[in-house]
Amino acid sequence: MLDELKELWRFRELLLTMVERELRVRYKNSALGFLWSFIIPLTTMAVLTFVFGYLQDNGMRSFSAYILAAYLPYLFFQQSIMDSSQSVLQYMPLVKKIYFPREILPLAVILGNFVHLLFGFVVFFVYLLVVWLINRGESPFQPTTVLLPVLFFISFILSTGIGLFVAALNTFYEDVKYLTSVALYLLFFLSPITYMSEQVAYSRINIKSGGLIYNIYNLNPIAVLSTAYRQILLAPQGIPVNGVKQVPIMLDPKYLIWTLFLGFATLFGGYHLFNRMKWRFVERP
């Protein structure tokens, strides 16, 4: 694996060029071009604000910001993995004709998506600022925001690990892409993105199980990350459960350590599998 990493380092210029290309090609034939990177989080924000502020007011202040804080990282995870699954196949003509470390293909699309994640968070912070300037309440910015790079790191290694797995497997078994898209779709509902993880903790089934359900629920790294992003970026507030406001629950660090471990495990596992399979990509029938 060390040799593979050295080779990757030797080709770092290519990786950077691929990321640039990734960002440029995506919106190449669209009139608004790069603005689309901002338009998706912006419109999401606007619709969320309208729906959860007016149509379905659940009693939480600026609930849309809580959704976006968890949705942007989920979007990064989902897009990275879906794009990785196609990355090698898409560049097959190149792979068949010229040598370069093949892992550059999934890595480039993941890094491209990471740049979009950063844009998304720019929109997020601008939104917080605008709301604050209008309402002039307490500052919405939390000091814990400085921990954001840590969460970015975990999200990144997790997405890269799974992305490498999926990229290698999908090159040979094209059903992997469909399986993955179903799994990611279900994961969206199994993670606290449109609801709060406290609602799971306060659910009757969890209390009856003595907290077991909540523990199992947090084995899902995306569930942990969703809650973590929310809690470092936004102020804690009471959670409505069956019409009663319950106190917020801080995320237990053990879940975060588990997620970090899972991130490293998938990264090493994924890279190992990718390296084992990458020489056979060209020999694909």
Added chain:
Amino acid sequence: MSEAAIEVRELYKEFRIKDASIGSLKTLLMWWKKRSVFEVKVLRGISFSVSPGECVAVIGKNGAGKSTLLSLLAKIYRPTSGTVSIQGRLAPLLELGAGFHPDLSGIENIQFNAVVLGLTRKQVAERTQQIIEFSELGDHIYAPVRTYSSGMTARLGFSIAVHVDANVLLVDEVLSVGDYLFEQKCLAKVAEIRAAGGAILLVSHNLETIRMFADRCLWLERGVMRMEGPASEVIPAYLASDSESATASQIRAAP
């Protein structure tokens, strides 16, 4: 004698071919179901070397393993056994333009391809103008590559490959794609690279080109080296064997 630019020792390559065309999870899950896997031995123990400044041609019939050999040299395949070592930077001209992205403009593809071939982005920026001039594409360079004709694509691919300071060129039937004037210009450029100490491995069916350029000739037949030597000796032998087998099959076909 300085160190060889290309050194190939006891090179073997076999492909495992499964009967199921495209892999799916179904074939993976139904592991108990026997699949016929057969092995195709494309190269069976090839050894040769090419010195700096030398041009070596590879001839042989379709399916003799010529393209597989070039792909192994370009590190696209991994050898089943044996070694390939290349001193310096290699530019493969295997089916020109295959590494282009159709939606990007010519100039963007230059930047990308030159980096794939090993230049830094700074070097690419310095050479882009030279590459455009050599390709004679003019304003087309700003148009997406999908709008190019095959000749234009070949021009661009060739211009890039000869401007990356490669000292090993792998050339696979590409010199014939451009028009006559451009072909002459390419051959002159190849000669220039060779004079500067570049090694060239040429695969072509155009025996005239080989006679003109190659110092040596390798004749591959069904994965083994049938003959190696000066073009003036190998080509007549190759042609003779060809007519021999042609006559042989004619005789067999006769009632």
